Structure formats: C-alpha cells, structure tokens
Amino acid sequence: MAKDSSQAYAEFAKGLWKENPVFVQVLGMCPMLAVTNSAINALAMGGATMFVLLGSSLLISLLRNVIPKQVRISTYIIVIATFVTLADFTLKAFAPALHKELGAFISLIVVNCLILGRQEAFASRNTVGMALADAMGMSAGFLFALFCLGSAREIVGNGSFFGFPLFGPNYEPWVIMVLPPGGFIMLGLILLLFGAIKQARAKRPSETARKAA
Amino acid sequence: MIGREPGLILEAAPFLRRELTTSKLMRDVLLGLAPVVLAAVWYFGVSAILVIAAATAGAMGTEWLFPPYGKRGHSLKDGSAALTGVLLGLTLPPGLPLWMAVVGGLVGMGLGKLVWGGLGHNLFNPALVGRAFLQAAFPTALTTWAPYGGIGQFFQVRGATLAAPFMHMDVDAVSSATPLALMKFSGESTPFQNLLFGSTGGSLGETSALILIFAGLWLGLRRTYDWRIPVAILASTAAFAGILYLVSPSAYPPPHFMILSGGLLLGAVFMATDPVTSPLSPRGAWIFGAGIGFLVVLIRVFGGFPEGVMYSILLMNAATPLIDKAVQPRVFGRPRREKS
C-alpha cells in the first residue's frame, strides 16, 4: 500500500515538472496560445481541461480491458468528446461571460493531444488509481503552464492581474502581448526561462560530484 | 638580396579578394544615412536625435549582452548593430517615448537577429522586426505623428519623447497626419514639393524624398547594394499604382504620390537592400523588388493600414529563400536543364 501511494505520488509529480506537458512535451499548444491572454481565461481553460482529462482517464482506465484494441482511439475520442461537451454546456449555463471569452476553444479541447496522449500512453494500461494520479499531475502541470503564460501576458499586455490594475493609470500596455503573436513570443520566452532553469539544475549535481571527487 | 622567395602563396580559396569587408559596407551605408539623419534632425529637432540614439543604444546593448559568438562586444565591431539601430530609429515617429525606441532596438536585435544566430543568419530585416513589434505593441504611440517644424524649433522636445519608462504621457500638442493617412482617410493629397522636401508628417527618416533619392543614388553608384532591388520596387509600385490610376483617377492616388509618400523610398533604399535578407541572384532581386512594390500598393490601397512598406518588405524577406531556390543560377559546366 505504501509502495502504491508513493508510486501514485511519483505519477502525479512527474506531470508537474519532469514531464510537464507544456514545458517538456510541448503538447496542447493550441489552447496554450489561444486563450491565455488573461490569468482568469487561462485558469478556466486549465480547469476545463483538468475536468476532461480526469473524467476520461477514469473511464478509460476502468474500461481498459473491455475496449477492443482496434477501435480504441475512436472510443477514446467519443469519451473525450462527451466530457468536453459536458464542460461546454456547464460553462455556458453557469459562467456565460467566461464561455464567451473562451469561445470555440472549449470545444477544441477534444483535439488537445495531451488528453488523447494520456489515454493512449497511460490510462489504457494502468489501474484506476494510477491513471487518476497521472491525469491529476498532467492537468495540474498544464494548468500551471497556462497560468504562467496567462499571467505574464495579462501583466505585460494589460498591466493587470486577474483584472486588477497593477501599475497605475499611466502604464502603457504592450498590446501585442494579448494578441496572438504575443502568445508565441511570451511562450518562447517562458520556454527559454524554463530551459535555463533546467540546465542550471542539471549542472549542479555534476559540479558537486566533481568537488567531492 | 638575391634569392627572394618567389611570390608563391599556398592558401585555400578564396584567391580573389575585394577590398570590401562587412564593416566597410556598414560604414558606407551609415555614411549614406547621414544626410537622412540630418534631415530628420532639421525637421524634428532634438527629439529626432534622442529617438535615433535610443533605438541604436537598444540594438547595440542587446548585441553586447547576448553576443552571437566570441567575446562580448566583439560582434559590435562590424557596425551592423549600430546600423540596425539607426535604421530602426529612422522608421519611428518623432515624439515616440524613448523607452519604446529602446524596446524596439532590443526586440529587433534579439528576435530579429540574435535568436537566428547573429549577422548573416536572420531571415527578416532586424530593424523592421523591431518596428513591427512596436507597431503591434504600442499602436497608438506608433501612429501619433508629432508635427514637423523648422530648425528654429530645434530644442523643442516633440510629443511624448520624455515619457517615463513603461508609462505613457498625455500630450496636448497637435499631432499631424501622414500624407498617406490624409489620402486614405480624408482623400486629401499633399503638395508635391512638400513630399519632395519633407515638410510633412511622418516617420523621422521618410519625409524627405529628395534626400533619400540622392542617398540612394550615391550608394547605388558605389555598388554598396544591389541597385536592382530599389529599381524593381519603384518600377513595380509605379506600374501597379499607375494602372489603378488610369482605371480611376478619382478613386486611386497617382503613382508619383505613391512613390514619394510614406516609407517607400526609405524602405527601398535602406531596408529591402539588406544583403542578408534579400535574394542573392540578379533575377531573384528583380522578383523580390517587384513583389515588394506590388504588396505596398495592395496594402496601401486595399488594406486596412495606410502604410504597407514594412509588412511588404518583411513578407518578401520571408519569401527570399524560396526565390533563391527557384532562380538558382546554373552550376558552371552543367547542362541547362537537369532532372534532379
């Protein structure tokens, strides 16, 4: 049992950093670039993706021995599309303003390769608990990345964070950052930053090893 | 004194050298730019100097901070960073906040050149990348044109030049419209001599057509750049605009207005001719220039923006590798048509 929980934790934690869907696997770029022009939009998209990923991972892990291999992808897509549409209706009914902002990108969660990827690579071969831990970790990592990009773009491009102005009325917003090209530029800068952090981290152990030797 | 070594040189290619180096080329272009800068200073006073200096500082500072190769500061010596900065400065409106000019230099150099690997590796003209970024980031500031004034107003700082970093400054001063905006939005045309001498609103370096023509001729005669590119740009602009003008003189501006107004001459002489981002072969240069001229008229007449030189050049920059591939000269000694 202890071994199980530590393994579940490992499956969860890998999605946050070591195999982060955005910073490492560079998956799910469409929503990543499209709806991250503010922190709140990023959180909403991250939340919706998390709901879909958790739901479909649960179901597919449960059904992993029932689904014939030849039609597995079609079945996964049906399951995923169902959850996406559920999220779509729910947002439309309870958060119309947010739904208007996210627009078509809610429906496009269906084609987020992160979700199908996790079903094919993980949920269809692991127990329910592990699949949920993995889905949780991956979607949390995705949400974290969306949130980083969304906050950075909103702060620079609009001078605000969650809608609260940060720099006073005279701040000149960098409009490009809330436009599509700003998404690419900011994503590039953030990948650069995380790459640098990873490199620095990778260097450290070898240095200590050298000192020890 | 007898047995002097015979002049036998054991060396690898190239054997034939021209006394032209990158830094010499850059110096030539900078020299050609001098009168353009002076004209900018004449019309827009101390603000012109400040904006151009800020853009140059941004570009050179970025190249210094992130050297593409070798020791820090070494790559500054070829002068290309300084040239990018000055060119960028000349495309900016007078009265632009200085911090924006610095940002433009930084982005132009960083995203336009250094991430590609430094001089010679970039796909797009770095100065125009910086300009395009600024245009998208600060659309209001980049379309606010401080009015020109004579040398008498030299010390009058125009517009929001001295705005604090990252802040904007509300200035009550009247802003003028560029000849192209006047034409597009109110159907007014600007007198011919104003376009020629530069007493119009506009970017720092684009207003005086006459000086740009002379600078272009001088550089062209010195073979600093491929003369085909500006000639092709002007010819295709004139041809396309001329056809439109013949179709309906009331709806479309005359071709001479198209050529003399806006950034066309500045772009044709100093931006499109950048040897790194334009095609190598003569045939490619003709295609490249003709494409720019066509796009300029297309954007100006049918697009949303009044001016389209920057986007036209950037678009044709992107097409340059394709053009180079399509019109590759025949390899010496090979048959004309070879199936590969």
Added chain:
Amino acid sequence: MSRPVPKQADVSLVKMVLTLTLAGLLSGLALAAVYEATLPRIKENQRRALRRAVFEVVPGAADMKRMVVSNDRLTEAPEESEEAGIYAATNESGEIIGYAIPGRGIGFQDFIDLLFGYDPKSGNLTGMQILESRETPGLGDKIFKDADFVAEFRELAAKPEVVLVPNGTGAAPNEVDAITGATISSRAVVKIINEASREWLPLIEGG
C-alpha cells in the same frame, strides 16, 4: 506495471461494432440529459443579455418585443421564429418608445456585431452597444471602451445618414467624432449603422 494486452484474434467485428455503438449511445444519453438540464439556464442567460442590451440602447424601456417583417410590414414575431428581426422597446404602459436594431459588418479584424436604438418620433438614434468584436485592444476596442464615442450615438440624427468626421470637428446633429488613431473601426461602426438603418427605418416608419 501494465497488463498483457488481449490478443487481437479474440476480437470479432461484432464486438468492435458493439463497443462503438454502446459508447456512442451512452455518450448521446449523457449529452442529452445535460443538454436538457442546462438549456433553460442557457436560454435565460441569452435572453437576459439581449434584454440588457436593448434596454441600454433605448433608454426608458421596460419591456421588449421581437419584430419581423411579414407582408412588408413589421409584425410581432411568433415565439420560435428564426428570421432576422428587430426589437420594439415599450415603456411601462405598453407604448412603443423605440426600436433596437441589430447590425453586423466587417471591422478592422473581424465582424462587429452591434445593437443600436432608434426613436421614430424624433428620428434620432438613442444609443449604441457593441455586442461582439475583435478589434485591436487599446485602439479599435475604443468603439465600446471609449465612453465619449459611445455617447456620440445618443441623440444622433439618423437622417439622411450618420457621417463620421475627424475628432473634435463634429457639429451637425448627424455627425460622429471618429476615435483618434482608430479611424477604421469608427468608420466600420458608422457604416454598419447606416446599412442597418437603410434596411429597417423605412419599415419602422411605414408601419
């Protein structure tokens, strides 16, 4: 960690078809249930947003009716009609005090959807609201963020047509000051209003 995958030979065509059918069926059931459950709320949200917009552009309105054209006359729309129409705004005593007319046209980047109010008695526009637009933030989006520009459309003569003039020069009752630096978006708004006016005003006045 992973279990052995069932052998492919075991899977018959029937089972495959059955699996997909079942998945589709269950998915359809779930969707239908949630659709039914959320539909009233979604409809209510849309209705409320529309009411708010109509009341905004026709000041003093207390209720509204959807009007469509039939036999060249404006008549109240049947409940489920889908054809293009306008909204008649009524005051507390049920009199029609104005019309809210939707318009759509191309802006600087994408379509602009707007709604504007018209008072047939005075022949004036009574207000304008942008419903949907993707104009440049900080520039073109001033068509709804700039309160001065939006205010231009109150008490604005609709005839012969709305005219856009450079900022600060508007004097005549049918002139609108353009937003400095966002001429294209301002012009798009005026053009959309004029086009919709040409279509609907004769109908309003005719009946």
